[in-house]
Amino acid sequence: MDAAQIAGLNCLRLMNETTAVALAYGIYKQDLPAPEEKARNVVFVDLGHSGYQTSVCAFNKGKLKVLATACDQLLGGKDFDGVLVNHFCEEFGKKYKLDVKSKPRALVRLYQECEKLKKLMSANSSDLPLNIECFMNDIDVSAHLNRGQFEEMCVDILTRVEPPLQSLLEQAKLKKEDVYAVEIVGGASRIPAVKERISKFFGKELSTTLNADEAVARGCALQVHYAKLLQLVSTCFCICLSGECITR
Ligand SMILES: Nc1ncnc2c1ncn2[C@@H]1O[C@H](COP(=O)(O)OP(=O)(O)OP(=O)(O)O)[C@@H](O)[C@H]1O
Ligand SMILES: [Mg+2]
Numbered sequence: 529m530d531a532a533q534i535a536g537l538n539c540l541r542l543m544n545e546t547t548a549v550a551l552a553y554g555i556y557k558q559d560l561p562a563p564e565e566k567a568r569n570v571v572f573v574d575l576g577h578s579g580y581q582t583s584v585c586a587f588n589k590g591k592l593k594v595l596a597t598a599c600d601q602l603l604g605g606k607d608f609d610g611v612l613v614n615h616f617c618e619e620f621g622k623k624y625k626l627d628v629k630s631k632p633r634a635l636v637r638l639y640q641e642c643e644k645l646k647k648l649m650s651a652n653s654s655d656l657p658l659n660i661e662c663f664m665n666d667i668d669v670s671a672h673l674n675r676g677q678f679e680e681m682c683v684d685i686l687t688r689v690e691p692p693l694q695s696l697l698e699q700a701k702l703k704k705e706d707v708y709a710v711e712i713v714g715g716a717s718r719i720p721a722v723k724e725r726i727s728k729f730f731g732k733e734l735s736t737t738l739n740a741d742e743a744v745a746r747g748c749a750l751q752v753h754y755a756k757l758l759q760l761v762s763t764c765f766c767i768c769l770s771g772e773c774i775t776r
């Protein structure tokens with residue numbers, strides 16, 4: 529709240545990202561089961577730049593219950609950038625005799641280029657170039673990498689995708705078959721190897737109902753919008769967090 533105030537923003541309420549994503553889904557989906565029917569269990573997976581959050585929620589029309597949440601607060605797109613940066617630091621060290629890590633400016637440029645390359649590799653599996661002009665000591669550098677090589681370098685990071693998913697099912701006492709859909713959001717969930725791991729874990733195709741970049745913001749905006757509407761029409765809407773119900 530203090531940070532928002534310092535930035536000159538009028539913060540109405542702090543909202544948990546996981547809840548915001550689930551809310552955006554619940555409000556958007558028109559075909560949820562009726563309140564008396566069996567709830568629909570949906571898993572949300574959000575892999576951002578610096579954090580990995582997952583949740584499983586049970587939905588009925590007008591009702592959302594967060595059954596469990598699990599995260600790896602240190603896993604995100606930045607780790608994939610880091611692997612690329614280390615790889616090219618080593619390559620440029622050998623090829624051009626450059627100590628990239630000794631020059632912060634060059635290192636920042638390399639991080640920027642590696643993030644771009646990472647994104648390109650999500651859409652393209654062929655060999656891709658990385659060229660930086662006047663990188664250090666007036667030297668232009670160039671290299672190539674493809675998705676297959678990138679995935680091999682990221683094996684250790686990729687093994688961190690499954691544990692939170694396993695924890696979710698254990699906490700919620702659900703089997704994989706009890707999961708109706710797996711919704712992915714967050715920019716780094718676009719990495720094909722990440723998608724593959726999540727899909728393989730649940731044994732189902734992933735869903736992208738929500739906009740990967742806007743789901744959290746939309747959930748928050750909808751919460752404010754509906755809260756205002758609900759005040760007007762005094763309709764009953766129920767949000768349950770960890771089993772506790774907040775009814776408006
Ligand atoms: N097409 C893509 N392929 C691979 N990674 C991508 C792609 N598009 C975005 N990313 C990565 O997604 C990350 C940003 O995702 P997002 O905007 O969800 O993060 P964030 O919400 O700001 O971070 P966090 O949730 O961790 O606080 C960055 O690491 C970015 O490089
Ligand atoms: Mg995020």
